[in-house]
Amino acid sequence: MKSRELKPRTGLIHALDVVELEKCIKIAQQVEPFVDAIKLSWPFILKNGGEGMLAVRDRIELPIVACFKVVDIPEVSRDIVKLAIQYGANGITLQGFVGTDTMKECIELAHRLSAQTFMVTEMSHPGAVEFIQPVGEKLAKMAKQLGSDGIVAPATRPENITRYRKIVGNEILIMSPGVGPQGGQLGDALQAGANFEVIGRRIYLASDPAKEAEQYANVLSKIIEKKQPLLEA
Numbered sequence: 001m002k003s004r005e006l007k008p009r010t011g012l013i014h015a016l017d018v019v020e021l022e023k024c025i026k027i028a029q030q031v032e033p034f035v036d037a038i039k040l041s042w043p044f045i046l047k048n049g050g051e052g053m054l055a056v057r058d059r060i061e062l063p064i065v066a067c068f069k070v071v072d073i074p075e076v077s078r079d080i081v082k083l084a085i086q087y088g089a090n091g092i093t094l095q096g097f098v099g100t101d102t103m104k105e106c107i108e109l110a111h112r113l114s115a116q117t118f119m120v121t122e123m124s125h126p127g128a129v130e131f132i133q134p135v136g137e138k139l140a141k142m143a144k145q146l147g148s149d150g151i152v153a154p155a156t157r158p159e160n161i162t163r164y165r166k167i168v169g170n171e172i173l174i175m176s177p178g179v180g181p182q183g184g185q186l187g188d189a190l191q192a193g194a195n196f197e198v199i200g201r202r203i204y205l206a207s208d209p210a211k212e213a214e215q216y217a218n219v220l221s222k223i224i225e226k227k228q229p230l231l232e233a
């Protein structure tokens with residue numbers, strides 16, 4: 001059993017893209033009852049270092065996903081994965097298009113260190129249609145073949161989530177960013193086959209982040225409950 005393994009409960013992951021450490025910890029604690037994980041990204045790490053991630057981790061019990069979208073040669077990618085986990089990450093995102101060799105190294109190492117991997121198959125922003133979208137299905141196949149715990153797919157194009165779900169089957173988790181300011185509608189990604197919707201600005205910029213997260217979690221957890229019997233059948 002992995003420590004702090006990411007599992008769908010509320011179906012909501014908070015992308016806590018706030019760089020001020022104390023503010024970040026405060027929001028993480030406020031939203032903790034309503035989210036399945038806290039996702040931290042490069043700006044937070046550049047400002048606070050790995051110690052910053054450990055400080056957040058120490059103040060909550062949720063899994064931490066280090067959204068580093070690792071994209072380098074295998075030897076360097078391995079170091080990023082190792083250090084991310086040493087500094088408290090329970091899951092890490094990887095950029096699949098860098099190739100099978102890097103992905104294999106990263107996934108095997110993460111698993112040896114009891115962490116989960118989430119490989120990006122298609123991003124949510126408009127520019128993703130230029131280069132990554134055309135190879136999205138290949139990336140999803142690779143993620144499944146290499147045993148990645150999950151993939152990342154866009155809430156802005158829910159129809160593509162359904163295509164990726166068919167490729168990866170029900171065992172692999174799908175996390176889906178792009179709800180709200182990027183154009184995705186709350187709930188559409190879960191209905192299309194994702195396990196989590198990743199929401200950032202709509203929560204951390206709200207006057208009451210906990211209330212905002214609770215509202216989203218209520219909607220998403222109901223969708224998960226309805227889907228459960230279908231998955232178990």
Ligand code: BMP
Binds near residue numbers: 017123181
């Ligand atoms: P927001 O809800 O504020 O748009 O934030 C989305 C979050 O998901 C950001 O942390 C962003 O880095 C991340 N993300 C994304 O938006 N699209 C992707 O394809 C992959 C991501 O990790």
